[in-house]
Every structure is written in structure tokens, then in C-alpha cells.
Amino acid sequence: MISDRMAAxxxxxxxxxxxxxxxxxxxxxxxxxDVDGLAVSLVTGGDRAELMWCSDATTRRFEDVQFTxxxxxxxxxxxxxxxxxxxxxxxxxxxxxxxxxxxxxxxEARAVFCxxxxxxxxxVGVLTAVRRTPGPLTAQQADDAAILASALTARCLGSxxxxxxxxxxxxxxxxxxxxxxxxxxxxxxxxxxxPLPQALLRLRAHAYSSGRPIxxxxxxxxxxxxxxxxxxxxxxxxxxxxxxx
Amino acid sequence: xxxxxxxxxxFVEVADSLTDDFDLMDFLQQLSVRCMELLNxxxxxxLLADAHGSLHTIAASDEHTRLLELFAAQNDQxxxxxxxxxxxxxxxxxxxxxxxxxxWPQFATRAAETGFVATNALPLRLRGRVxxxxxxxxxxxxxxxxxxxxxxxxxxDVATIAILQQRTLDTSQVxxxxxxxxxxxxxxxxxxxxxLAERWNLSVDDAFAAFRTYARAHQLQMAQLxxxxxxxxxxxxxxxxxxxxxxxx
Numbered sequence: 001m002i003s004d005r006m007a008a009x010x011x012x013x014x015x016x017x018x019x020x021x022x023x024x025x026x027x028x029x030x031x032x033x034d035v036d037g038l039a040v041s042l043v044t045g046g047d048r049a050e051l052m053w054c055s056d057a058t059t060r061r062f063e064d065v066q067f068t069x070x071x072x073x074x075x076x077x078x079x080x081x082x083x084x085x086x087x088x089x090x091x092x093x094x095x096x097x098x099x100x101x102x103x104x105x106x107x108e109a110r111a112v113f114c115x116x117x118x119x120x121x122x123x124v125g126v127l128t129a130v131r132r133t134p135g136p137l138t139a140q141q142a143d144d145a146a147i148l149a150s151a152l153t154a155r156c157l158g159s160x161x162x163x164x165x166x167x168x169x170x171x172x173x174x175x176x177x178x179x180x181x182x183x184x185x186x187x188x189x190x191x192x193x194x195p196l197p198q199a200l201l202r203l204r205a206h207a208y209s210s211g212r213p214i215x216x217x218x219x220x221x222x223x224x225x226x227x228x229x230x231x232x233x234x235x236x237x238x239x240x241x242x243x244x245x
Numbered sequence: 246x247x248x249x250x251x252x253x254x255x256f257v258e259v260a261d262s263l264t265d266d267f268d269l270m271d272f273l274q275q276l277s278v279r280c281m282e283l284l285n286x287x288x289x290x291x292l293l294a295d296a297h298g299s300l301h302t303i304a305a306s307d308e309h310t311r312l313l314e315l316f317a318a319q320n321d322q323x324x325x326x327x328x329x330x331x332x333x334x335x336x337x338x339x340x341x342x343x344x345x346x347x348x349w350p351q352f353a354t355r356a357a358e359t360g361f362v363a364t365n366a367l368p369l370r371l372r373g374r375v376x377x378x379x380x381x382x383x384x385x386x387x388x389x390x391x392x393x394x395x396x397x398x399x400x401x402d403v404a405t406i407a408i409l410q411q412r413t414l415d416t417s418q419v420x421x422x423x424x425x426x427x428x429x430x431x432x433x434x435x436x437x438x439x440x441l442a443e444r445w446n447l448s449v450d451d452a453f454a455a456f457r458t459y460a461r462a463h464q465l466q467m468a469q470l471x472x473x474x475x476x477x478x479x480x481x482x483x484x485x486x487x488x489x490x491x492x493x494x
Contacts, residue, residue: 001298081429082422120432121475142421146296177301177320179313179435183449186439186475196436196475222439222449 026055088134184218273304323352328366430468437471446489455486
């Protein structure tokens with residue numbers, strides 16, 4: 001379960017005045033997890049990723065090195081979709097990340113914890129927590145970090161498309177517990193010839209513009225009562241539905 | 246086959262789960278079918294908790310979307326949630342008693358729509374921790390006996406063993422990663438079902454049936470095959486399937 005400190009951090013992700021609070025989230029999130037730094041890198045293709053934001057120089061340096069080399073806990077987390085921890089970089093077997101192992105002694109980072117951001121086959125990026133001293137995360141810190149990663153995933157999938165409209169992605173974690181939403185995402189990706197992340201955005205956009213819950217829209221898609229048209233240019237119009245019957 | 250023989254068979258399957266190419270998704274699905282048969286209940290689902298403490302369906306005795314949705318209604322309310330939070334079994338719950346069901350209005354409505362009149366929930370236990378729950382649904386009101394409940398808990402423990410099969414010194418991280426992997430694989434499977442259903446113009450349930458038959462026949466792990474389908478690296482034309490009922494566009 002989430003700690004009070006992390007709950008306060010997540011509230012920063014939903015600023016009421018619409019200001020960008022990401023810098024605050026990075027700093028407050030690092031404090032809540034008792035680490036020295038936090039970074040978010042987003043997938044740009046394959047298992048490559050680009051640094052989106054970062055709280056401090058130690059973390060930035062580590063992210064730069066591992067994504068330049070293409071090996072380390074971050075690339076592994078993106079590839080596998082599973083969290084990857086290195087609680088003591090000095091004691092990682094050199095065969096695991098051979099090139100990184102040569103650089104590691106020059107880095108200030110000693111403990112690195114990577115939490116993948118994504119929904120099933122949709123890979124968004126990775127949240128990385130860095131400490132300058134070795135040692136594991138506590139169970140509470142691990143839960144908090146995983147929760148922060150899923151909140152950031154929802155934010156990334158919610159804010160890229162202005163047609164999604166909603167200022168935050170508060171509905172998303174809830175909706176994602178429904179198998180039907182993932183099934184509809186897969187169906188739409190074929191209907192619209194879009195990658196899964198964009199298909200999910202279209203589903204959310206349609207739910208938002210029609211004022212109905214995303215699970216209802218997903219149900220209609222799966223039962224073929226609703227098809228979404230291909231509307232290739234994001235011209236601000238909500239996608240239109242064609243009833244097959 | 247006698248009940249004892251079937252139980253023995255399940256434990257042999259668990260021993261197989263320690264091999265490398267073990268298909269967790271397929272095993273858990275078959276385990277829920279076995280639970281249903283052995284305990285003579287109408288449906289069984291295996292739910293895992295995420296970091297938020299909400300429950301997600303990882304496998305169910307049948308993959309019909311309606312049943313999956315009933316389990317999904319238990320992500321924050323219902324007997325499985327109570328069982329997960331307390332770590333204690335919740336057995337022989339009468340779903341036709343308004344006093345009992347008043348605690349979980351959404352869940353109770355869904356369960357009634359599906360025709361279930363009684364339910365049971367057993368914890369997935371791991372040393373002092375609870376990682377999820379097994380839910381059992383009945384269409385008849387006969388209570389499960391003590392022997393049934395002991396067997397149900399044993400089957401729940403089997404599911405836990407299978408999910409957390411690998412053991413290393415750093416158990417906390419490995420266990421967390423395995424739980425996360427199971428949850429992620431389940432979502433990939435749903436996304437792949439949707440892709441196949443649309444491509445083949447079949448219902449999601451029929452598309453899944455063809456997918457599973459193919460995975461089993463070729464000894465492919467369902468989670469891996471689903472991932473290759475969602476990544477576009479697998480030619481889905483290779484999977485035999487029924488013709489769609491309406492013409493494709």
C-alpha cells in the first residue's frame with residue numbers, strides 16, 4: 001500500500017492550476033523514497049530511451065551512461081517490462097553488464113532501482129531511483145516506487161494527445177483493471193493501424209468526448225457495436241463512431 | 246478419475262513448473278479449471294495484488310469476458326478483497342442474503358447477474374505475506390465442507406508456489422519482479438486477444454481459444470507468444486482459426 005509521503009507526491013502530479021510540477025515531483029519523490037535522485041526516461045524506439053526529467057547530476061550521469069552504452073538496469077527493465085534492481089553496483093557480476101561494469105567505479109551512483117512504466121505490451125519508459133550508498137529498498141519504498149511509476153505511466157499516456165482532454169489520467173489506473181479495455185486496445189490497434197499506445201489514447205479520447213466510461217466504450221468495441229474511424233490528422237475533432245447495425 | 250488421482254496429477258504438474266519452459270499462464274488457467282472440477286463449483290479465479298493493494302485477475306476457469314469482469318469488480322470490494330486484506334479465508338458466503346451483500350453493492354449486483362448464489366475466497370499466502378486470493382463461485386447454495394476448504398487452500402498454495410517458482414537469496418526483489426511479470430503478462434494476453442479478434446473477425450473468446458490451441462500444440466508459452474503478437478514479430482497467419490462470421494472490411 002502507498003505511504004502518506006508518496007500519496008502527497010502523487011498529488012503534485014495533479015496540480016489544480018495546470019502548472020507543470022514535474023520538478024517538484026522529482027525532488028519530493030526522491031525524498032519520499034529516501035534516495036538521492038530520480039529520473040524518468042521515455043522509450044523512443046526498441047529498447048532505446050531518452051531522458052525526460054531528472055532530479056540531480058548523479059542520476060543524470062548514470063542515465064546517460066547506461067542509455068549510451070545500451071546496457072544496465074534501465075534498458076533491462078524496458079526490455080523485460082519487469083523491475084530491475086542493483087542494490088550495490090560494485091557487487092554486480094561483471095558478466096551481467098560488462099561495459100557498464102567498467103564505467104561503474106567512476107560513477108557516484110552505488111544503488112540503482114529501475115521500475116518499468118507501461119501497460120502490458122505498451123512500453124512507455126522507466127523510472128530510475130539512484131542512491132550514492134549501497135543497500136536495498138524497503139518493502140514500503142518498493143511499493144511506493146512502483147505506484148509512482150504507474151502514476152507517471154498514466155500521465156504519459158494521458159497528456160500526449162490534446163484530444164484526450166482530461167487534465168489528468170486519474171481514471172486510467174482504475175480502468176486498466178478491466179480486461180475489456182486491453183482487448184479493445186488490441187482491436188483498435190488493428191482497426192486503425194496504430195501502435196497500441198495510440199490505440200489506447202484513441203479509446204480514452206472517444207470515452208472523454210462522448211462522456212461515457214472507458215469500460216463502456218471498450219465493451220462496445222469488443223462486441224463490435226462501435227468502430228472508430230481512422231482520423232489521421234489530429235485536427236481536434238473527436239473521433240466519430242459508425243454503428244454497424 | 247478419482248479426486249485423489251486428480252490432486253496427485255496437479256502436484257505432478259507443479260513439479261513440472263520448476264522447469265525453464267514452464268507456461269505460468271496456461272498452468273494457472275488449468276489450475277483454476279481443476280479447482281472448479283475438484284470442488285464442484287461453477288467458476289474459479291486467481292487474483293493477484295499490485296503495489297496499490299488492488300486485485301487483478303491473473304487466470305480464470307473460463308476466459309469469457311463476463312466472468313473476467315465479475316472478478317474485476319472485486320478489485321476494491323468483495324469477499325476476495327476482504328480475504329486478501331485479512332489473510333483469512335472467507336467461505337460459504339450467501340450472495341442471496343441482502344444483509345451480507347450490502348457491503349459490496351457493485352460486486353453483488355454483478356454476481357447476481359451472472360447467476361452465482363454463493364462464493365468463497367481463499368488467500369494466496371507467502372510466508373507472513375498475502376499476495377492475492379482465489380475466488381470460487383457456486384450456482385448452487387450447498388456449502389463447501391471442511392475437506393473441500395482444506396483442499397481449496399492447498400490449491401491456492403499451489404498457485405502461489407507456481408507464481409513464485411524461482412528462489413534466490415534476494416527473494417524480495419525476485420518475488421516482486423515475478424508478481425509484476427505475471428500481472429504484465431496477463432495484460433499483454435488481453436491486448437493480443439483483441440488484436441487476433443479484430444484481425445480474424447472473431448469474438449475475443451473464440452480468438453483466444455484458437456490462440457491457446459496453437460500455443461499448446463507448438464509448446465509455446467502463452468505469455469511469450471502474446472508478446473510476439475503485440476510486438477508484431479509473429480506472423481499470426483500461421484495460427485489456424487475459424488472463419489469470421491461477418492465479412493471483413
